[in-house]
Amino acid sequence: MSKKFTAVRLLCAFGIAFVLTVAIIFGVSEEPVTAIYNLFLGPLQSKRHFFDVFASSVPLIFTGLALGLVFKSGNFSMIADACLYTGAVVTAALAIKTALPAGLHPAVIMLLAAVVGGIIGSIPALLKVYFHTNELVTSLMFNYVFFYLGIYTVTKFLADRAAGTFASLKYQPTASLGSLISGTKFHAGYLIAIAVVILLYLLVYKTKFGYEIRISGSNPEFAKYSGINTSRVIILTQVIAGAVAGLGGSVEQMAMYQRFNWQDSPSYAWDGVIIAILSGNNPKNVPLAAFFLAYIRVGADLMSRRSDVQNELVSIIQAVLILFVTAERFMAGWKQRQEAKKALGGEA
């Protein structure tokens, strides 16, 4: 009953998002059919576009995992944004300034980016544990702090003065995660992302610490009474989440860029929210949820190139989905009538 209901509700949320999207396109576009065709089917038109979806889903997998883990532990830190951005900056610095053999170079970079991400991730958690601040509030502001710090680092130490715009020097060719299928962007980073998915799944569902995360997130009072050190759980989960996000920033840079040019922080951490929600905070479902969003993203890019509808439409779809998927009592009336029928019918 409960599972069926969840499925029906999820379907309805997607239905609402779909209808709204189509309605907006018809409302604003001169060529709605082209727009809709490209948005929903564009990525299927060629092998290149289809594999683009996988490539685009990589940073989403990382932030989805990071946010999902934080949510699972009952916290609401958005620091993954700063972790990812700074991870990317660290990657740029190491990719430009260090020289290592091809296989080793990316490995070292990813490790360091993850470490830096983990350290940054720990800050709101530590403040929460020791000073009782709200991690959401501090993380939101630290995101700005680390963003400016990153911009400073790139401008001051890594900038390519000849570029004319905000961009770093070129990365060493050794620091690249190459494409695995020629003619597409499908890169080794996807395999790394899947490996992290598996690791986090095992962590959450098969280890002592994972159990502590789940109990603390579900009922922190019960966790305390069960002898779980909830402060440790808060800090460690956010360190792990930060490391995952930092790694994500690193993989993204090495796979998709040859120089650092993120003048604005990419919104991957915010996209992580919807991935986490669609996956039910279960790492196992993250690749699929990320694939979905990436698919819409790639479709929206094609749509904005080939029609008069802009790709920001995606944020509207995203918002509508988050709102309805998480609305606990959305369709509760339907559910309750079913239950009442069943309960009373059973007695009569």
Add this chain to the structure above:
Amino acid sequence: MILQDIINTLSLPEFYFAVFRSATPVLLTTLGAMIASRSGTNNIALEGTMLISAFVGVVVSAFTQSAWIGFFGAVLAGFLISNILAYFILKLNSNSVISGIALNTFASGGTIFALYLLTGEKGASTSLASLKLPSIDIPVIQDIPVIGAILSGHHVLTYAALILVAVIWYMFKYTELGMHIRAVGESPDAAESVGIHVKRVKYTALSLSGILTGMAGAFLSMGYVGLFSAGMTAGRGYIALATQAIAAGNAVIGMLASLLFGFCQSLANYLQSSGIPLQFIQMMPYLIIIIAYTVYCAMVERNKKKKQMRAAAGK
């Protein structure tokens, strides 16, 4: 050298004028956040609400060629967005943080989407002939040296914000609505049992919070700048969450916390040519608010402990 710059800046009346100017949007939003929070709901959507209001204000004023109708549009937009939020939180039992994040996502993309539809641009509304709300000179005070330069000639919404501090303080202290908001936030069951419509009060509180945030949005795009640009709220809605927490329900402290932010922000503006790297100056207001907020939380915690120790020792 830098110290000298700071001292010079601090001796300028214009600097203090700028403090009020920078504080205004944060102050309005802080007051909004406070009303929502006292009614027991955290309004995380402030950032997005402000952004949408800023956009609507510009668009409506450009099309009607009336600044005040534009302002009304901005406020109405704030009201509507906060009611959507309220509907999801109160009616559909959604998580307030998640719904807030959803609306912020909606706002950041949606405003650009709409801006492009109207202007063909994605960056700013330069091609729209939008209007600004006026500034006001205060008779008598404007003629006093120094004080006149600091206190007179502000934007109408700056004065409105300061007046609202008093209004909201009075509201919580003396009015029925204020009492009901407090009761609903502190013990909703008790409020409901005496016939207070808990949800209605919460809707009202969130609506007020949206209206105030809408005013903040109008100030951003119809104040000194006179245009909308993508992401122009720059985290002020999040800052307000921190200043609101520091205020702990007291509008006057909320004002002081907002002024602290205004102080940092304008100091940053004044120091841009001082040789400190630009990015450090830009991050300063956020950093200072984090520190103020953390110190506040730590102090609350310490006071609790002290009281505990004293009571235990007293026996």
Add this chain to the structure above:
Amino acid sequence: MEQGNILEARNITKVYPGGVVANHNVNLSVKKGEIHALVGENGAGKSTLMKMLFGMLAPTEGQIFVDGKEVHFTSSGDAIAAGLGMVHQHFMQVPSMTVAENLILGAETGSPFKVDRKKAVEITRELSERYNLKVEAEEKVEDISLAMRQKLEILKALYRGAHILILDEPTAVLTPQETEELFEQLLLLKESGHTIIFISHKLNEVKALCNRMTILRDGKTMGTYEISDLDEHEISRLMVGREVSLDIEKAEADFGKTVFSVKDLVYADQFGKTRLDHVSFSIKEGQILGIAGIDGNGQSELVEAIVGTLKLQGGQVRLNGEDLTGASVLKRQEAGISHVSEDRMRYGSAPKLSLEDNAISKVYYTGQLKSRGLIDSKKVNGFANRILKEFLVKYDNSKQSVSELSGGNVQKLIVGREFDYDPDLLIMNQPTRGIDVGAIEFIRKKIVDMRARKKAILLVSADLSEILSLSDTILVMHEGRIVGHISDVKNTSENDLGLYMLGVKEDSKEQIGGAYCE
């Protein structure tokens, strides 16, 4: 409609989200000017019915009549307007506001733009005088006693012009002496023309106070009777469907050596209020030590201090000779403490997680659930199902969530988990609160089993009959202190305990000191 019925509920059915049928074709009719008892076991549907009468819940089916007219309340406000007033089991007050502010809340004096606080204080004093219900108008509610909060609750209803008063288990937080005082005040109200609905599951109180009663069982009405027509056995039979004796058979006490002791525990809360004031006692093998007291007199803090979730400002906790004073919760568990907490949904389980996850919370880190370093779901499944079966939990499968079980079954799961751990000290805090009779009997028997297995047991309960029937020794707490130490339990009555609980009677220092031995 029958003549003279001031309130009537006809064929009321209520189905909660989740499919629980709390009321099924329930009928209730109350005559003007009577004190009408609504009795039934915990979970029989009394509170649900009252919430519907008071507009807090909408019935799924059925009709409600007040003064002969059908009403459709959509909120408590509607019910108040129709002349109903309710004194809830959990007081409906805003702690940070004063007594007077709470009195007028929702029906303020003055104008909406300027609430008249002075007037509110005057009205409070005047009402307090008239009905002989003493309260301090200008004190904050968080600073007054539970008995005074209850009086405030009654005054609130009267201020709003209630002539039908519903009292939901009003004596649960009162001593026997305070209860008597309350009864006098209620009789006074009855004389002045008020109608009272008195919800209770304590038969002696119903007998002493009420005219008629309606009995609920499993969400159905078992009929309405004149009090004088039924004796306690018949009532009990109607309430629970069989004559249960909750008297537990237990062997003569046979204590071993002292296992557990606390000495001079001191704790003040974050508001600076002293909650534990030099509490000392010890427990021997095979001994059940009962802690009696009105809720909120330091019992919860005492338990927390022993479990390790509370940071003491002074004192010592020892188990098996080991000093556990500064130890973590985990360390204490491993030293041999098991704990059934007072609130099973808040502290005792993670309701949204599966039965399996909840069953393994004491052993999740041990080798017995792992293979190759990872937690093995087959082993978890086996472990959980063994406990669920051994402790007779009714469930569909061990993957379902705890929130889908009834209160009694959740409690059995928790008791199973804690007992299976084979502790040296077993803390039972309100072990049978709010669960069905079958589960109560089962859990009490299990506690006695543990006593026979030579465990030291600390039993904290607000249910005096439970304390009296299970304990070998009783301590009574009042305002954070131990004020009574009773070793002759058999010759002690509920009234004796009440005197201690109220702070009227206090044992000598020597007598209380006798509760502690090295």
